[in-house]
Amino acid sequence: QVSSAAASGPYPKRVKVVEVGPRDGLQNEKNVVPTPVKINLINMLSETGLQVIEATSFVSPKWVPQMADHTEVMQGINKLPGISYPVLTPNLKGFQAAVAAGAKEVSIFGAASEMFTKKNINCSIEESLERFDEVMRAAREASIPVRGYVSCVLGCPYEGKISAAKVAEVSKKMYSMGCYEISLGDTIGVGTPGSMREMLAAVMKEVPVGALAVHCHDTYGQALANILLALQMGVSVVDASVAGLGGCPYARGASGNVATEDLVYMLNGLGIHTGVDLQKLMDTGTFICNALNRKTNSKVSQASCRL
Amino acid sequence: QELQASGLPEYIKIVEVGPRDGLQNEKVIVPTDIKIELINQLSKTGLPAIEATSFVSSKWVPQMADHEEVMRGIERHPGVQYPVLTPNLQGFHSAIAAGATEVSVFGAASESFSKMNINCSIEESIERFEEVTKSARNMNIPVRGYVSCALGCPYEGNIVPDKVAEVSKRLYSMGCYEISLGDTIGVGTPGSMKKMLEAVMKEIPLNALAVHCHDTYGQALANILTAIQMGVAVVDSSVAGLGGCPYAKGATGNVATEDVIYMLNGLGINTGVNLYAVMEAGNFICTALNKKTNSKVAQASFST
Numbered sequence: 001q002v003s004s005a006a007a008s009g010p011y012p013k014r015v016k017v018v019e020v021g022p023r024d025g026l027q028n029e030k031n032v033v034p035t036p037v038k039i040n041l042i043n044m045l046s047e048t049g050l051q052v053i054e055a056t057s058f059v060s061p062k063w064v065p066q067m068a069d070h071t072e073v074m075q076g077i078n079k080l081p082g083i084s085y086p087v088l089t090p091n092l093k094g095f096q097a098a099v100a101a102g103a104k105e106v107s108i109f110g111a112a113s114e115m116f117t118k119k120n121i122n123c124s125i126e127e128s129l130e131r132f133d134e135v136m137r138a139a140r141e142a143s144i145p146v147r148g149y150v151s152c153v154l155g156c157p158y159e160g161k162i163s164a165a166k167v168a169e170v171s172k173k174m175y176s177m178g179c180y181e182i183s184l185g186d187t188i189g190v191g192t193p194g195s196m197r198e199m200l201a202a203v204m205k206e207v208p209v210g211a212l213a214v215h216c217h218d219t220y221g222q223a224l225a226n227i228l229l230a231l232q233m234g235v236s237v238v239d240a241s242v243a244g245l246g247g248c249p250y251a252r253g254a255s256g257n258v259a260t261e262d263l264v265y266m267l268n269g270l271g272i273h274t275g276v277d278l279q280k281l282m283d284t285g286t287f288i289c290n291a292l293n294r295k296t297n298s299k300v301s302q303a304s305c306r307l
Numbered sequence: 308q309e310l311q312a313s314g315l316p317e318y319i320k321i322v323e324v325g326p327r328d329g330l331q332n333e334k335v336i337v338p339t340d341i342k343i344e345l346i347n348q349l350s351k352t353g354l355p356a357i358e359a360t361s362f363v364s365s366k367w368v369p370q371m372a373d374h375e376e377v378m379r380g381i382e383r384h385p386g387v388q389y390p391v392l393t394p395n396l397q398g399f400h401s402a403i404a405a406g407a408t409e410v411s412v413f414g415a416a417s418e419s420f421s422k423m424n425i426n427c428s429i430e431e432s433i434e435r436f437e438e439v440t441k442s443a444r445n446m447n448i449p450v451r452g453y454v455s456c457a458l459g460c461p462y463e464g465n466i467v468p469d470k471v472a473e474v475s476k477r478l479y480s481m482g483c484y485e486i487s488l489g490d491t492i493g494v495g496t497p498g499s500m501k502k503m504l505e506a507v508m509k510e511i512p513l514n515a516l517a518v519h520c521h522d523t524y525g526q527a528l529a530n531i532l533t534a535i536q537m538g539v540a541v542v543d544s545s546v547a548g549l550g551g552c553p554y555a556k557g558a559t560g561n562v563a564t565e566d567v568i569y570m571l572n573g574l575g576i577n578t579g580v581n582l583y584a585v586m587e588a589g590n591f592i593c594t595a596l597n598k599k600t601n602s603k604v605a606q607a608s609f610s611t
Contacts, residue, residue, distance in 0.1 A: 194573040197313075220604050221604060222569065303493070
């Protein structure tokens with residue numbers, strides 16, 4: 001229900017913010033970022049109160065050159081106690097390299113769209129999940145938690161509309177395989193509170209809401225409204241990217257990730273605890289934008305710079 | 308209003324403020340013929356209300372100095388309202404003489420803002436507006452009331468919801484048919500929006516309320532969603548997100564009409580507005596202003 005009953009809350013008392021800037025953000029930036037800058041970015045984020053910072057991706061540099069320095073980054077960052085630094089691992093080889101480099105948590109990526117999976121990793125959804133079986137087994141043996149991502153949950157750049165039932169099916173599979181959390185990604189940002197509600201209602205039949213996260217893109221300006229709706233339905237884990245790093249690879253010049261600063265501003269206004277220091281977060285955003293020689297995508301940051 | 312099964316309004320009236328609020332807050336002064344063309348294009352999109360100009364002294368607001376030519380020059384489409392700002396009786400008379408059939412008055416929930424903006428107290432401004440509403444009533448001219456700083460003030464900071472309710476009630480009692488609650492500096496969040504609306508809804512019927520959210524802190528759509536979940540069915544917005552924030556240099560101001568419509572479409576709410584036509588009007592004015600759109604929907608749609 002999206003009505004006034006929902007508007008009154010109750011909202012979750014606490015929300016876990018998963019910072020994806022150093023991986024999802026930087027991976028989708030035009031300029032390749034030098035290793036020391038990446039390390040400094042993660043170290044600064046570690047001082048903001050964020051509990052989860054996605055550090056890098058153990059994927060072949062042939063495919064993702066921006067993440068070629070994954071081992072140096074993993075070994076170079078200050079790992080503060082109480083903070084998790086998950087890394088992407090597309091397959092067993094990546095998983096083993098990640099663990100050797102000191103990773104204590106990994107993520108795997110599925111999708112709710114067959115065409116997207118085909119175009120992205122050249123196989124079917126079913127095949128992609130079979131590949132992850134090996135990773136899940138190895139992770140279980142090593143007591144390494146695995147986070148599962150589902151892409152295209154509110155729309156696909158190739159298929160267009162995505163059925164909520166399909167999202168629920170893929171989410172359920174990944175949860176049953178052993179992922180402790182499923183992050184539902186509006187990959188091209190086309191979702192609205194209407195489609196978000198419908199999709200979550202379907203997924204929540206299969207996966208407990210405490211194991212769900214939303215990963216909203218702001219390509220159509222809908223991210224915060226979509227996140228608000230998700231919170232009203234009981235979701236309490238939200239992904240975001242400092243300074244809104246990371247454009248959209250499917251719409252040139254358009255924005256991608258929602259800015260962590262703007263998310264935290266909203267959560268603060270709702271009285272929801274995040275543990276994040278907004279000023280330190282803004283300072284970190286300023287640092288990386290200067291390093292990338294680009295303007296921030298965070299409106300809170302833009303507004304706060306009174307000249 | 309009629310409500311859907313979801314509890315949301317079935318229909319939401321969009322009040323387009325780009326040609327006035329938007330252009331007034333743009334750096335570049337726009338030639339009269341461009342203003343007229345913008346309004347004419349907007350008139351073809353299905354928008355039910357388009358705030359056309361402001362009958363304020365050109366000494367104070369040079370961007371709106373051509374108010375008479377604009378009012379006389381635009382095509383008046385049947386079924387579309389073209390409200391204009393009238394800060395006082397003199398402005399009201401000029402507006403009527405130029406053909407206006409609806410006017411707006413601007414109050415504020417902050418004494419400091421009132422003082423800095425129009426150099427008088429809230430009470431004094433209310434008295435001025437009463438002259439306008441009295442004349443308007445005699446001539447059967449509807450008056451819309453705006454309340455600025457509903458969720459925060461650039462000078463006073465926090466604004467108490469009861470103050471917003473008090474000022475809204477004064478405007479409503481003097482005859483304003485609709486009260487548009489403005490988050491003037493965009494600092495509001497769904498939390499403060501809800502508290503403010505709860506206070507105002509004790510004094511004003513829901514169907515006389517509108518929200519005018521600024522996107523300076525990226526909160527506009529979330530705030531609008533909160534308002535419509537509470538039953539508000541009138542939303543102000545500005546094509547291409549025209550109009551920066553005069554209180555935070557370089558920051559954005561009005562929420563983009565395109566982005567609002569995209570959200571409402573996704574919620575199954577009828578607006579009567581053709582999104583693509585609005586994007587085209589937005590494209591026109593941004594080209595004319597030589598600036599990038601502030602609408603994310605437009606950015607995403609026009610990219611290659």
